């Protein structure tokens with residue numbers, strides 16, 4: 001067992017408003033797996049089938065605690081299915097396994113793949129794991145959120161969790177190999193970690209429910225992730241204490257994004273008064289909405305369907321407020337695209353054909 005701490009202040013320089021930023025780690029901590037101690041490990045086949053190539057692999061691990069024998073074995077994918085109980089020998093030795101080149105040569109010569117199948121070796125006598133934490137007191141990143149991650153079969157961090165309450169502090173926790181039982185129950189195959197989280201940031205409430213951490217897909221069900229926008233007018237002016245009165249009829253304009261996409265947007269001019277202050281005039285605001293929405297995130301659900309934007313009193317007097325609102329919407333949506341890492345396809349116009357590049 002080995003204990004150590006890292007002072008991120010000293011390592012990365014102190015941020016203003018952060019009082020403490022320190023990591024605490026314990027490595028090579030014995031994993032006491034009572035059931036496995038009493039009953040012995042429960043050997044099953046683990047491995048993967050690549051989606052993108054013919055690459056497949058099979059090895060052995062304990063279904064309960066996830067410990068792998070040493071060596072873990074390199075079994076024949078045609079003979080063994082993932083999840084199947086392994087009832088073969090445990091007398092494998094460390095290399096030499098045949099190299100890929102040797103395997104290819106043997107296959108070409110019509111010989112069996114291995115002289116002797118590289119079966120797993122003995123179970124490790126004293127399995128260990130690591131745990132770590134990072135504690136921040138003071139400012140971290142804007143927003144509040146809580147997240148739990150269940151790793152995948154290839155994750156370095158088996159479980160991870162954090163709680164962030166800016167500007168008060170944050171705590172990040174992770175385990176290595178501890179919690180493999182849970183990971184094998186909930187997320188045994190594939191290489192996608194799963195995340196459950198809720199957060200308040202960027203003027204909305206974000207949630208993730210068993211969402212794939214690294215590869216959001218448009219085939220994911222709607223409930224897997226989403227954002228509830230808080231009232232955009234409150235976002236613009238702070239607490240809800242203002243009254244809004246519609247002025248005139250709605251107007252439709254085209255908002256042209258710098259990335260080349262156009263959007264038909266419906267605008268509603270509103271006069272905003274300070275409700276707490278005897279309805280004193282406060283500002284002019286334009287409520288806008290558009291369908292199917294302006295994409296601001298890579299995946300399909302990152303669309304903004306509407307919000308509010310402020311316009312000048314002069315533009316209302318002159319009647320040019322729709323143009324000012326359209327420009328304001330484009331500015332705001334462009335900033336959101338930057339913030340969310342959206343990389344739109346920009347149309348490059350050539351002489352006789354259009355090329356789309358990422």
Ligand SMILES: [Zn+2]
Pocket residue numbers: 033036040041042062063064065066067
């Ligand atoms: Zn076990």
